[in-house]
Amino acid sequence: MQLYNSLSHKKEDFVPREAGKVSMYTCGPTVYHFAHIGNLRSYIMEDVLEKYLRFTGLDVKRVMNITDVGHLTSDGDTGDDKMLKGAKREHKTVMEIAKFYTDAFFADCAKLNIKTPDVVVPATSYIDEFIKVISSLIEKGYAYEAGGNIYFDTSKLKKYYVFGDFSQEDLEVGVREGVEEDGNKRNKADFVLWFTKSKFDDQELKWESPWGLGYPGWHIECSCISMKNLGEYLDLHCGGIDNAFPHHTNEIAQSEAYLGHEWCNYWFHVHHLNTNSGKMSKSSGEFLTVSLLEEKGYDPIVYRFFCLQSHYRKSLVFSWENLDNAKVSFDKLIARIAPLTAEPQGEIDEAEFGRLRGLFDEALGSDLNTAMGITVLYDVLRSKAGASTKLALIGELDKVLGLDLIKKAQEKSSASEAAPEEIPAEVLELVEQRKAARKEKDFALADQLRDKIAELGYEVKETRQGTEINKI
Numbered sequence: 001m002q003l004y005n006s007l008s009h010k011k012e013d014f015v016p017r018e019a020g021k022v023s024m025y026t027c028g029p030t031v032y033h034f035a036h037i038g039n040l041r042s043y044i045m046e047d048v049l050e051k052y053l054r055f056t057g058l059d060v061k062r063v064m065n066i067t068d069v070g071h072l073t074s075d076g077d078t079g080d081d082k083m084l085k086g087a088k089r090e091h092k093t094v095m096e097i098a099k100f101y102t103d104a105f106f107a108d109c110a111k112l113n114i115k116t117p118d119v120v121v122p123a124t125s126y127i128d129e130f131i132k133v134i135s136s137l138i139e140k141g142y143a144y145e146a147g148g149n150i151y152f153d154t155s156k157l158k159k160y161y162v163f164g165d166f167s168q169e170d171l172e173v174g175v176r177e178g179v180e181e182d183g184n185k186r187n188k189a190d191f192v193l194w195f196t197k198s199k200f201d202d203q204e205l206k207w208e209s210p211w212g213l214g215y216p217g218w219h220i221e222c223s224c225i226s227m228k229n230l231g232e233y234l235d236l237h238c239g240g241i242d243n244a245f246p247h248h249t250n251e252i253a254q255s256e257a258y259l260g261h262e263w264c265n266y267w268f269h270v271h272h273l274n275t276n277s278g279k280m281s282k283s284s285g286e287f288l289t290v291s292l293l294e295e296k297g298y299d300p301i302v303y304r305f306f307c308l309q310s311h312y313r314k315s316l317v318f319s320w321e322n323l324d325n326a327k328v329s330f331d332k333l334i335a336r337i338a339p340l341t342a343e344p345q346g347e348i349d350e351a352e353f354g355r356l357r358g359l360f361d362e363a364l365g366s367d368l369n370t371a372m373g374i375t376v377l378y379d380v381l382r383s384k385a386g387a388s389t390k391l392a393l394i395g396e397l398d399k400v401l402g403l404d405l406i407k408k409a410q411e412k413s414s415a416s417e418a419a420p421e422e423i424p425a426e427v428l429e430l431v432e433q434r435k436a437a438r439k440e441k442d443f444a445l446a447d448q449l450r451d452k453i454a455e456l457g458y459e460v461k462e463t464r465q466g467t468e469i470n471k472i
């Protein structure tokens with residue numbers, strides 16, 4: 001497939017290092033609060049990417065971390081500790097918060113048909129691994145101790161700003177916006193690998209280390225969890241675009257310094273979900289979660305459909321009106337599939353199946369063009385092939401799209417069978433009168449009533465099961 005690589009700023013042929021196999025890493029959530037639907041847009045698009053790679057026959061191993069320690073409110077090591085902040089807000093321990101929001105995250109993912117990665121690792125379970133890698137970085141001269149903390153020395157690298165989108169000036173603005181500047185850093189871009197001296201005296205989670213009792217910085221966890229589970233070469237690393245700097249930039253710095261060679265070949269970044277007032281975040285405006293969508297009566301899959309209708313490298317504007325438009329299109333699509341599920345099944349037209357599957361493959365293989373992939377669904381519906389071929393194709397395409405198309409179409413089809421058209425009250429009243437007349441053996445009246453019912457378009461019959469009323 002052709003995939004845009006943030007590292008080279010162009011579309012490239014995606015070629016895994018080992019033929020037929022893909023090692024894929026995804027930055028997981030920081031579990032201090034519910035995920036908002038902007039975060040979930042990234043997970044939806046990454047899920048589609050993983051499923052598409054499998055669709056093309058590749059064997060994917062995907063790993064994700066869960067950040068349950070060490071992530072400060074600014075990605076550049078300043079501000080409050082997110083986990084501690086969550087625990088204080090809810091009067092719980094950090095581990096209780098982590099458990100609760102990890103479960104909530106996977107429950108949201110399940111509702112959006114996002115597959116759980118093959119390996120999921122909470123950062124707190126890998127402390128020994130972080131200490132091992134940090135020790136090695138110190139030995140190799142890439143890290144130093146200052147004021148009790150261990151920092152990565154970015155001046156030791158030939159090139160630190162690997163994604164090229166961020167200038168020194170941007171970074172300095174970022175630092176100025178931070179709560180406070182860390183005077184221990186030798187260079188502004190340096191970042192913390194291990195904290196022992198922190199301003200959070202009440203930090204609950206601390207571990208023994210060669211540098212004293214402390215806890216890891218955020219960035220080191222992804223490098224270690226990836227290398228431990230996927231080896232020293234990684235094919236594909238995913239995340240939201242705001243992770244590119246500093247998080248992914250720091251991951252590359254420390255991984256390549258540790259390994260002594262290039263680490264990951266392809267970087268896939270999903271762009272923002274915006275509201276009309278700007279980038280969506282937990283702190284500004286309405287806190288949009290999957291539960292809120294459900295409370296407002298939306299099926300979460302409609303949100304997935306909404307995301308799939310646009311390209312992952314474009315900012316997407318969320319509004320209730322836009323979501324309503326997606327819902328209308330999705331309902332129409334399901335309504336068109338529904339009659340197919342009731343048709344008698346026949347032979348599959350292999351040629352037509354191959355042709356349309358190929359069109360879909362081409363769409364998704366073109367830098368994951370999901371919007372074009374959805375238009376192929378309409379091509380399937382317009383095809384001259386029979387219902388069985390169409391259904392087989394819809395099922396095949398939905399392995400990647402994850403919209404439960406056939407299940408929802410079947411539900412719609414059986415719901416319409418279960419609710420026959422309502423019989424008018426006038427007819428029911430006449431039927432009752434006819435029953436009474438028959439009981440009185442007044443068959444002449446019963447016949448007259450039957451004729452009246454027929455005039456209203458209904459036929460009444462006595463059967464063993466009782467009185468039957470059918471539309472003529």
Ligand SMILES: [Zn+2]
Nearest residue numbers: 027028222247
């Ligand atoms: Zn990460």
